[in-house]
Amino acid sequence: MEDFNTWLFSLRLNQRPIKRSVTIAGHSTSISLEPVFWDGLQALAREQNASLAGVVAAIDRVRGENGLPSAIRQVLFARISAQSTTHPARPETR
Numbered sequence: 001m002e003d004f005n006t007w008l009f010s011l012r013l014n015q016r017p018i019k020r021s022v023t024i025a026g027h028s029t030s031i032s033l034e035p036v037f038w039d040g041l042q043a044l045a046r047e048q049n050a051s052l053a054g055v056v057a058a059i060d061r062v063r064g065e066n067g068l069p070s071a072i073r074q075v076l077f078a079r080i081s082a083q084s085t086t087h088p089a090r091p092e093t094r
Contacts, residue, residue, distance in 0.1 A: 012036075024057045031056070031069055040076040 017032040033041070045055045056072070063071035 022053050022056050024053065024060050029068070031072070033069055033072060037073055037076060040079070041072060044076065044079060 015035050017034050018038060019030050019032045020038070021028050021030050023029075041052060041055060045052045048055060050058075056068070059071050059075050060068055066074070
């Protein structure tokens with residue numbers, strides 16, 4: 001359990017959300033996300049060879065009734081989940 005606790009402390013869970021303005025379809029909107037999600041969104045934009053605003057606009061188009069920040073977090077979680085099933089972690093060796 002100590003390794004789990006050490007890992008939890010390493011996550012920097014005390015970071016507060018950061019509000020940024022993004023223009024979507026010609027309209028400016030503010031989005032509040034924790035730094036880890038802004039980092040993930042930037043990585044996704046680089047991966048897609050797109051701007052951050054372009055990725056946010058794409059997520060906005062498919063989010064349905066879900067809030068935009070929630071939809072962004074879900075997309076980023078799905079991306080990480082897909083990567084972990086594509087590249088499963090190697091079993092620990094003892």
